[in-house]
Amino acid sequence: TNVAQLRVGQKLELECHTDKNRGANWIHQDRSGTLHSIASISSLGRVTFPGNQKTSPRFEASSHNMIYRLVVKSFTLQDEGKYFCMMIDNQVLYFSRGQPAFLPVTTTVAPSTSGPTPKRGVTEHLRTPDPESRMQEDLDFFCHIFIWVPLAGACLLLLIALAITLVLCR
Numbered sequence: 001t002n003v004a005q006l007r008v009g010q011k012l013e014l015e016c017h018t019d020k021n022r023g024a025n026w027i028h029q030d031r032s033g034t035l036h037s038i039a040s041i042s043s044l045g046r047v048t049f050p051g052n053q054k055t056s057p058r059f060e061a062s063s064h065n066m067i068y069r070l071v072v073k074s075f076t077l078q079d080e081g082k083y084f085c086m087m088i089d090n091q092v093l094y095f096s097r098g099q100p101a102f103l104p105v106t107t108t109v110a111p112s113t114s115g116p117t118p119k120r121g122v123t124e125h126l127r128t129p130d131p132e133s134r135m136q137e138d139l140d141f142f143c144h145i146f147i148w149v150p151l152a153g154a155c156l157l158l159l160i161a162l163a164i165t166l167v168l169c170r
Contacts, residue, residue: 014026029084045063057073
């Protein structure tokens with residue numbers, strides 16, 4: 001579906017392409033910025049909607065070959081906003097850039113002026129950020145934490161022990 005030409009009642013199909021079969025979650029950010037969980041798809045393809053429901057009157061979700069799909073069955077005003085695909089890999093949370101889905105904005109034009117009606121939205125498939133490079137950065141960060149924090153703690157304990165020894169030996 002071309003998001004730039006959305007209409008009320010239209011079916012909206014979104015895809016999230018990943019490079020690992022870890023499962024995914026679909027999240028909707030409404031116009032006010034509030035986040036709503038829509039669907040959770042396991043790595044085995046099991047779909048769960050909020051309230052541990054297996055089906056939803058408004059949405060469909062599925063996966064095939066590491067492509068996670070979300071379908072808004074009949075687009076309404078309350079479905080406007082951004083749609084995110086989220087996955088967890090190695091205890092790291094990854095979000096897609098977000099797919100904007102808005103109904104066309106109608107504007108009032110002065111009689112002497114004519115012009116196209118502006119439309120909002122971009123057609124693109126959702127893709128998670130490159131997990132490999134991001135994962136390497138996260139691993140480097142965690143390695144630094146797991147090496148330097150204990151090392152700094154050990155040095156602090158040695159300094160305290162040295163101070164205690166100096167005080168007791170006087």
